[in-house]
Amino acid sequence: MEHSVELRNVTKVFDDDTVAVDNVSFAIKPGEFFSLLGPSGCGKTTLLRMIAGFEKPSSGTVLLNGKDITDTPPYKRDVNMVFQSYALFPHMTVYNNIAYGLKMKHVPKPKIVEAVNDVLQKVKLTGLEKRRITQLSGGQQQRVALARALVNHPAVLLLDEPLGALDQKLREQMQIELVNLQEQVKITFVFVTHDQRESLTISDRIAVMNNGNVEQLGSPKEIYEFPATRFVADFIGTSNFLTGIYRGEENGLKRIVIPGAEVWVESPQEIETGEHVTVVIRPEKLSISKEPNDIELNSLQGVIEEIIYVGTDTRYFVRILANDMVLQVFAQNVLHTAKQRFTWFDQVYVSWDPGSTSLIKE
Numbered sequence: 001m002e003h004s005v006e007l008r009n010v011t012k013v014f015d016d017d018t019v020a021v022d023n024v025s026f027a028i029k030p031g032e033f034f035s036l037l038g039p040s041g042c043g044k045t046t047l048l049r050m051i052a053g054f055e056k057p058s059s060g061t062v063l064l065n066g067k068d069i070t071d072t073p074p075y076k077r078d079v080n081m082v083f084q085s086y087a088l089f090p091h092m093t094v095y096n097n098i099a100y101g102l103k104m105k106h107v108p109k110p111k112i113v114e115a116v117n118d119v120l121q122k123v124k125l126t127g128l129e130k131r132r133i134t135q136l137s138g139g140q141q142q143r144v145a146l147a148r149a150l151v152n153h154p155a156v157l158l159l160d161e162p163l164g165a166l167d168q169k170l171r172e173q174m175q176i177e178l179v180n181l182q183e184q185v186k187i188t189f190v191f192v193t194h195d196q197r198e199s200l201t202i203s204d205r206i207a208v209m210n211n212g213n214v215e216q217l218g219s220p221k222e223i224y225e226f227p228a229t230r231f232v233a234d235f236i237g238t239s240n241f242l243t244g245i246y247r248g249e250e251n252g253l254k255r256i257v258i259p260g261a262e263v264w265v266e267s268p269q270e271i272e273t274g275e276h277v278t279v280v281i282r283p284e285k286l287s288i289s290k291e292p293n294d295i296e297l298n299s300l301q302g303v304i305e306e307i308i309y310v311g312t313d314t315r316y317f318v319r320i321l322a323n324d325m326v327l328q329v330f331a332q333n334v335l336h337t338a339k340q341r342f343t344w345f346d347q348v349y350v351s352w353d354p355g356s357t358s359l360i361k362e
Contacts, residue, residue, distance in 0.1 A: 002065055003030070004028050004030045004032070005156055006028070006061075007025055007063075008060055008062075008063070009023050009024075009025055009061070010047070010057045010060030011024075011057060011058050011060055012046050021043040021057075023060070023213075024043075024213065026217055028156075028188060028190060031186050031188055032188055032205065033182050033191065033202060033204045034189065034204065034206075035199040036190065036193075036206075037199040038208060038209035042209040043209055045160055047209075048081075050062055051064075052077065052079055052158050053069070053073055053077050064156065065078075078156070079154050079156045080149035080152055080157055081157075082158070082159045082160065082162045083162070084162060084164045086142060087145070088141060088144055088148070090133045090134050092132070093131060094130070094131050095116055098147045099115075099151070101148065115151050116151060119147045122150070122185065123146050124177070125143050125144065138165055138166050138167075139173075142163065145162065146162070150181075150187070153187075155188065156187070157187050157189050160192045161193055162191075163193075164193075172201075175198055176201075178191075205217065206223055208223060208235065210231050215231055224236055224282075225358065227239075230360055233358075237282065238328060238330075239281065240280070240283060240327045240328055241278050241280060243276070243277075243278050244256040244257050244278075245257050245276055246276075246277050254271065259323035260323040261300060261320075263279055265357050265358075266354040267357070271359070275361065277359050277362060278360045278362060279357050279358075281356065283327075284330040285352050286327065286330075286352050287331075287351050288342065288351075289348060289349050289351065290346065292349050293351035296351040298354060299349050299350070300320045300351075301321050301347065301348070302321055302327065302348060302349075303345060303348070304342055305344070309333075312333060313332045314331050314333055316329040318350050
């Protein structure tokens with residue numbers, strides 16, 4: 001299968017010797033919603049700009065639909081880009097903003113009208129054609145920017161944090177609309193974001209970047225449930241880390257000795273006896289009780305040091321007596337009338353199933 005976008009050993013070094021992208025290779029499938037996720041300065045926007053042609057790689061190859069476009073200027077690439085700032089013409093109407101690119105290509109007027117009306121319907125802006133950009137809300141301006149990019153039917157749409165200027169509720173709404181829009185137009189989307197929740201919501205696959213490298217590439221579930229590195233586990237959501245030594249396997253479970261205790265992990269990962277590893281446990285996978293949990297193999301006694309109510313759940317910070325480490329436990333608030341079961345300084349047991357963890361080699 002021919003890839004929409006392929007990067008082969010792409011590196012970008014700026015004039016001040018800053019390595020923004022370091023020997024990155026991956027391929028994006030046709031029609032895929034692909035996200036580049038990472039903190040500020042990790043190289044994700046530089047990578048997107050190299051696909052667009054606004055930056056040239058110091059080395060490596062960029063391919064679009066199997067064709068080498070490394071040296072092809074931006075205006076000759078079958079890609080369009082949506083920026084965080086939208087980059088719209090404030091003096092023009094919605095219609096003229098969307099139609100601008102088609103007019104520059106000298107597309108016949110009847111076809112422009114048909115194309116603009118079609119994309120207006122897709123982005124839910126029908127009826128607002130005559131409004132100026134300054135008369136629109138942030139969400140509406142973002143839709144205009146999307147429509148202007150999509151009306152040209154590019155092979156790939158590049159989106160550089162396009163939802164960053166929106167408030168949280170509108171941002172979440174637009175995430176769903178983006179997914180639905182992409183399913184309609186069947187165009188490959190490459191989306192840059194630093195928002196972990198956003199990338200998990202919208203993406204078919206995610207490339208998690210750090211210091212110019214791709215730390216892990218996979219589906220949202222793969223990256224969240226089975227992080228490949230400590231950075232990924234720490235950057236995507238919240239994690240508890242138990243560092244210990246692998247001491248062998250019994251009944252299909254790996255025995256990890258941590259300070260003051262031992263825990264059991266269900267993992268297919270091959271590890272040498274005596275190797276140092278880190279057990280990763282998501283806070284929502286843990287349960288908390290005042291009595292020992294005889295069902296679970298993993299159960300550690302501790303004291304509640306802090307309680308934070310966040311609406312959907314209550315977050316407990318439990319200091320484990322055996323080793324003084326603190327575990328976070330997220331307990332869902334099921335009944336709003338229920339009394340809080342635990343309070344500060346309660347002695348409790350934190351338990352979890354061996355299959356709800358993952359392992360990272362040190």
